[in-house]
Amino acid sequence: MPEDTVPWDVFPPTPKLDLSKAHQQGLAKTARGIRLWYAVFGIPLERTLRAGRVPVLLMHGGVSSSDWNALQVEFLAPNYTVIVLDLPGHGRSPFDDRELSYEKLAADVAGVLDVLKVPKVAIISWSEGTMVAWSMLAYGHHHRVDRMFAYSVLDDYRKADAEKVMGIWMVGEYFARTQREWEESHPGEKWDDFLGSWMKMWLREPIWTADTFKHLPIRGQSKDAPIVWVVTGDHDEWIPPETHDRVAKFIPNSSYLKMPSAGHLTFIQNPAMYHRMIECFLEDSNVVATLKASL
Template identity: 35%
Template sequence: MISRRLVTAAMTLLPMPLAWARPPLWLELPPTPTLPETTRSGYAPVNGIRLWHAVFGQGEPVVFLHGGLANANYWGLQVPVVAKQYQVIVLDSRGHGRSTRDNRPYGYDLMADDVIGLLDYLKVPKAAVVGWSDGGILGLDLAIRHPERVTKVFAFAANSDPSGVVNGVEKNPTFARFIARAGLEYRALSTTPNEYQAFVDAISRMWATQPNWTTRQLAAIRTPTLVADGDHDEAIKRPHTEYLAASIPGAGLLILPETSHFSFLQDPDQFTWHVLHFLGQPA
């Protein structure tokens, strides 16, 4: 007869059920990926700053815009796949990552103009935009103010005014881990590595009042737009995401299951598939 002690010992060697072994995807913050190697990277003199950027692949251009406090490396899981079919352009927004900033206050109009400046520098007449969080806001800003330069906008986890953001999101455990990680990355990449807190304070002042678009401004957008978010986003209120999609004429609404504000890291295959599907649809 097998003793109870042996049975208990054997059970400890069995793998735990998946539900016990790891938290739900939407609670995870997977490691920041790295971008593929490319010979087409460097700094562009744009709008009074030096804007770091990189280009991958060939074909119709697609600009990937990262979220606030982050950097272009966060798109490292999407770029290799999308660059098989498109020319992918990534950049570090002003003051983020490897890019510099000047003394002007942060603002979405200013950062959207930086994107236009980079397109001019690269001699790209128009491009599709895939944006996450602040990057999604920049995509919508471009559709409002520079519609002739944007072919499509995939706006993930964006908001059109500060009321769309969850109060106290910075205290959410997943989001707090992101803020701490972003600080380490800032110190590793920035030309001003010891100024992360000043950087956060400056960005926070922008977040407190911007963007501030009216329903009428959103209704004037004619660029094909897909408004997307994770079904467990800790930062953006679901009703606000639905409002955005309903306010932009012809916009689609995509809610990615089992993921949060960091869906592109938590389930990159799902996220990238939807990006490619959207980009492949007729404009």
């Protein structure tokens, strides 16, 4: 690790979920037969749904697990129902499908919501979790998304500079750490098989443009439109810096937040600031529409 300790160059230990605080957990089997592990924390789900409120769904990054969002679970649980899940083959989820696509992954997440009988969620995601969250908007599941805090996304795999990214010291440390964690949770399985299946998808997807999302209802024009925050850090070297400037224009009336002194892993590097931002995001509302409706 470099001698300087600017916030975006610090790599804290992986947080761990306290599963003793989960109201429910297990494997949800989706309509297409994929099993995803999930857990529910905070305010009981039935109470949130009965009150007409929206649970929060936390989506983790590639080759990691829902444990990485443990600090967000702890922060949000006193006031929200918080759902976590592990993407296929990640964490506590078995690897049922090795021919991956973002369209399939979006359907799998929607399938977990079906099992839990949750009509809509507020998504807070980072990295690969954000790719899947955008996929829900792209591939016919936007009606399940009340709002989305989409931290760090890649809209076109051809615009990634993999060689440059792999030269970043923290990226190497990240893959080494996540491999150790994965091998602990998947004894007897081969990391190279798991990583290779995801790499195959990353070498052909996504290719998204504004046209990909033109079917979405627009905030301010439709009450069914999701609130979308496109979020990045001003020192996120893992993603080409112009990416989010481009993506922020994909959806009319979306919001664009560039967090200061923030890297790719700011949710564990500077959780206090990250939590203040997601609190603002969860409080965002269509105030003008509400005022008009009350007149």
